[in-house]
Amino acid sequence: MTFYLARRLLFALFLVFAVSSSAMILARLAPGDYVTEALGPGARAEAVAEARARYGLDRPVLAQYADWLSHAIRFDFGRSMANDRPVGELIPERAANTALLAGAALLFATVVGLPLGVVSGSRPSGALSAAIRTFSVVFLSLPPLLTSLFLVFLAARTGWLPIGGMRSADAASGPALDLLRHLIVPAAALGLPLAAMFERLQSQALAETIGQPFVLATIARGVPRSRVIWRDALRAALRPVASVYGLVVGTLLSGSFAVEIMTSWPGLGRLMLDALVARDVYLVAGCAAAGSVFLAAGTLISDALLAAVDPRAIEA
Amino acid sequence: MRLVGWALVAAACIGGLLAPVVAPHAVDDRRPGLLNAPPTRPHLVDSDGSLHAPFIYSWTLVDQLEQRYVENRGTRIPLVWMSEGRLVRSSNESSAPLLLLGADSYGRDVFSRLLFGARTSLALSIVAALGTVLLGAAVGGIAGYLGGAFDDLLMRASDFVLVLPAMYVALGLRSVLPIVLSAQVVFALLASIFAIVGAPFVARGVRAIVRSELQLDYAVAAQSLGASHLRMLGRHLLPAAAGFVGVQVTMLVPGFIVAEATLSYVGLGFPEPVASWGTMLHDASNVRAFADFPWLLSPAAAIFLVVLGVNLLLQSNPEAARRRSIQSMG
Numbered sequence: 001m002t003f004y005l006a007r008r009l010l011f012a013l014f015l016v017f018a019v020s021s022s023a024m025i026l027a028r029l030a031p032g033d034y035v036t037e038a039l040g041p042g043a044r045a046e047a048v049a050e051a052r053a054r055y056g057l058d059r060p061v062l063a064q065y066a067d068w069l070s071h072a073i074r075f076d077f078g079r080s081m082a083n084d085r086p087v088g089e090l091i092p093e094r095a096a097n098t099a100l101l102a103g104a105a106l107l108f109a110t111v112v113g114l115p116l117g118v119v120s121g122s123r124p125s126g127a128l129s130a131a132i133r134t135f136s137v138v139f140l141s142l143p144p145l146l147t148s149l150f151l152v153f154l155a156a157r158t159g160w161l162p163i164g165g166m167r168s169a170d171a172a173s174g175p176a177l178d179l180l181r182h183l184i185v186p187a188a189a190l191g192l193p194l195a196a197m198f199e200r201l202q203s204q205a206l207a208e209t210i211g212q213p214f215v216l217a218t219i220a221r222g223v224p225r226s227r228v229i230w231r232d233a234l235r236a237a238l239r240p241v242a243s244v245y246g247l248v249v250g251t252l253l254s255g256s257f258a259v260e261i262m263t264s265w266p267g268l269g270r271l272m273l274d275a276l277v278a279r280d281v282y283l284v285a286g287c288a289a290a291g292s293v294f295l296a297a298g299t300l301i302s303d304a305l306l307a308a309v310d311p312r313a314i315e316a
Numbered sequence: 317m318r319l320v321g322w323a324l325v326a327a328a329c330i331g332g333l334l335a336p337v338v339a340p341h342a343v344d345d346r347r348p349g350l351l352n353a354p355p356t357r358p359h360l361v362d363s364d365g366s367l368h369a370p371f372i373y374s375w376t377l378v379d380q381l382e383q384r385y386v387e388n389r390g391t392r393i394p395l396v397w398m399s400e401g402r403l404v405r406s407s408n409e410s411s412a413p414l415l416l417l418g419a420d421s422y423g424r425d426v427f428s429r430l431l432f433g434a435r436t437s438l439a440l441s442i443v444a445a446l447g448t449v450l451l452g453a454a455v456g457g458i459a460g461y462l463g464g465a466f467d468d469l470l471m472r473a474s475d476f477v478l479v480l481p482a483m484y485v486a487l488g489l490r491s492v493l494p495i496v497l498s499a500q501v502v503f504a505l506l507a508s509i510f511a512i513v514g515a516p517f518v519a520r521g522v523r524a525i526v527r528s529e530l531q532l533d534y535a536v537a538a539q540s541l542g543a544s545h546l547r548m549l550g551r552h553l554l555p556a557a558a559g560f561v562g563v564q565v566t567m568l569v570p571g572f573i574v575a576e577a578t579l580s581y582v583g584l585g586f587p588e589p590v591a592s593w594g595t596m597l598h599d600a601s602n603v604r605a606f607a608d609f610p611w612l613l614s615p616a617a618a619i620f621l622v623v624l625g626v627n628l629l630l631q632s633n634p635e636a637a638r639r640r641s642i643q644s645m646g
Contacts, residue, residue, distance in 0.1 A: 015479065023488060030492035137631065141624035143574045145581070146616050149597070149606075156607035247479075254483035258578050272484070273582055276491035288488075295479055 008303045012296035016289060020072070023288030025065055027281045033057050034081045034279045055081055057281075068285065077289070078282030082275070087286035090271070095290045097166065098267035101186055101259070102252040102294075108191035109198050114241070116195075117202025121237075122229045124207055132199065139196035144255035148189035148262035155185055164264035186263045190255050194248070201244060205237035212236075239310045242302065249298025253291055317628050324625025328618070332434035339428035340405050340414045344589040347413065347423035350375060352383045352609045355418040356406075363389050370395045374412030383608075418611035420599055429591040430614055436592035438622075440503055440510075441572035445565045447511035452518025453561060457549050459519065460526030471523065474516035482513050486575055489513075490584050499590045506579065510572050518564050525557040566630060570623040577619060593619055 035051045036043075052058040056067070068078055077087040116136075120129035139147075155161040162168060166182050167175070209215060210233055218228050257269035264270075268287055275283035331338060347353075356372045371392040375385040393412045397404050406414040416427040459470040477485070489509045497505070529535055530553065538552050573593070579585040580594025581601060588595070593615040600612035 015476070018476070019480070026488060026492050031494050137627055138624065141570075141620055141627050143623070145574055145578050146620055149613065149616050153606055153610065153613065250479055250481040253481035257481075257483050257487070258581075261582055273487070273491075276488065277495065288484075291481070291484065295481070299479060 016292045019292035020289035024285035027284040077286045080283040082280045104187035105190035109194035113195035113198030117199040121203035121206030136196040145258035148259045205240045209233045209237040242305045246299045246302025321625045321628030335431040339431045341425040341428040350423040353419040433591040441569045444507040444510035445568040448514035452515040456519035456522030460523035477516045526553045
């Protein structure tokens with residue numbers, strides 16, 4: 001067990017290192033740099049050279065990378081050129097916003113999707129199951145880009161909920177309630193397709209488990225059907241679902257990019273996009289590092305979950 | 317359900333293929349007098365209650381600021397069929413064009429752009445899916461066949477790519493290239509980027525199939541008869557993965573449609589005035605625009621219907637349905 005988790009921890013560390021390093025080098029090798037993007041084509045050659053020297057962009061790629069790396073392991077991630085602030089100051093707030101959005105969506109998807117999956121998986125032929133299945137197929141075909149578009153459209157048409165941002169300047173209610181009102185649209189946009197995916201997975205896993213001899217034996221011994229399903233079969237059917245939770249973090253980050261852009265949620269996605277377009281290399285690397293920390297944490301948690309649900313996974 | 321799926325996918329493909337004939341207008345026909353004009357509804361019955369061949373009414377601008385239009389009920393404008401190489405047009409194109417899905421903020425016909433957009437979006441997704449499968453099958457096949465350290469390395473690398481959020485990988489690869497490029501270059505670039513991002517999914521599956529086929533008697537027999545490496549892979553092992561690969565192509569297309577839409581939406585996709593579903597969403601990308609002019613959301617509806625169609629096709633295949641749901645948001 002310890003060895004297993006240690007190995008996975010090593011992978012997680014490698015993930016953060018590799019992702020931020022390749023983001024840094026890729027952004028640096030891209031045609032054009034921050035100075036040409038910011039000063040424009042009409043700038044004087046001396047001004048360009050002077051600015052390049054100030055940002056360290058005049059040195060070879062590898063020298064700049066080595067310098068960045070030696071600072072980064074001491075948690076100094078350089079200065080964002082476009083914002084003129086240290087990257088280490090810019091990222092945490094944005095990362096927290098993305099984490100809040102993704103966490104709310106994951107919670108929503110789990111609370112809605114898993115129980116519905118149990119219902120539709122345990123009675124595959126009922127009318128209720130058919131309705132649930134139809135909803136799932138519809139929402140599986142609506143990626144977050146589209147759900148956020150439609151929810152923003154609805155919010156704009158009805159005026160029930162704010163259409164973008166995270167806080168309103170003239171909040172009538174308390175700040176927490178105001179934040180919650182702003183969170184509903186993006187979290188639902190990100191969570192609905194995920195809930196549909198959880199429902200399908202849980203439903204299939206449960207349907208397969210119910211076909212197994214141990215379930216039949218338990219029912220034959222006179223244990224009530226609902227108890228067999230919600231306690232025994234559900235526990236056995238959690239493994240495929242738990243194994244997906246690790247992949248979900250990547251899915252959540254991909255989806256939250258679209259949602260953040262669509263609903264002007266001030267998260268990592270927008271910051272990363274602006275940094276990439278402006279060739280703000282240190283900020284790009286910082287965003288990539290933050291994103292990969294989420295990924296690493298996600299895979300670690302899912303590995304631990306998997307090991308808890310099914311000890312056989314450790315040996316694989 | 318399968319039939320509905322086929323119908324949706326076929327409608328999109330046929331609409332895209334026949335766009336030059338079915339679409340009443342060209343992609344970049346701007347009408348300064350009809351900015352954000354609502355859809356013109358074909359009528360059969362006029363205001364007196366008498367029946368006519370299908371006709372439309374023209375729009376009259378009543379509020380310049382809010383861009384509100386009213387139907388001009390005075391004159392009927394009959395539709396003409398099969399004229400000037402188009403399936404259907406208005407008989408008075410200059411003052412009363414046929415706008416089945418309204419006009420966008422440049423006064424361009426949304427319906428025509430939607431059809432030409434289907435061409436761009438679907439062609440890109442299908443080319444990218446085929447590229448993904450070629451790349452994935454090559455990598456997975458070689459890794460599975462050779463085994464050893466090479467196999468280990470390739471599979472570790474593809475495991476690594478699988479963990480990453482696909483959208484960010486595509487975004488990163490796209491944005492490090494020059495932002496402004498011609499439409500053809502963008503098409504080739506996006507197709508290659510999508511192929512690189514999607515290939516690990518295919519490679520893993522193909523590798524597993526090739527490895528297990530290698531153990532079977534027929535493969536051992538072919539090998540002992542002296543089949544070359546190329547023949548082993550091309551003639552015997554890869555064909556075994558054909559079913560898997562077929563399902564995989566179908567599953568990749570919806571993801572790529574959405575990826576194109578997302579990249580174009582943030583301005584890293586096709587340049588103006590190319591119509592793709594993503595660039596159309598980009599043009600509609602402010603809340604006021606699509607709250608007041610909901611027909612601008614029709615590309616989103618088109619994306620939904622195509623993805624739904626593919627999902628319904630895949631539903632009959634439980635293994636595909638399971639995998640599909642995992643990848644659906646990539």
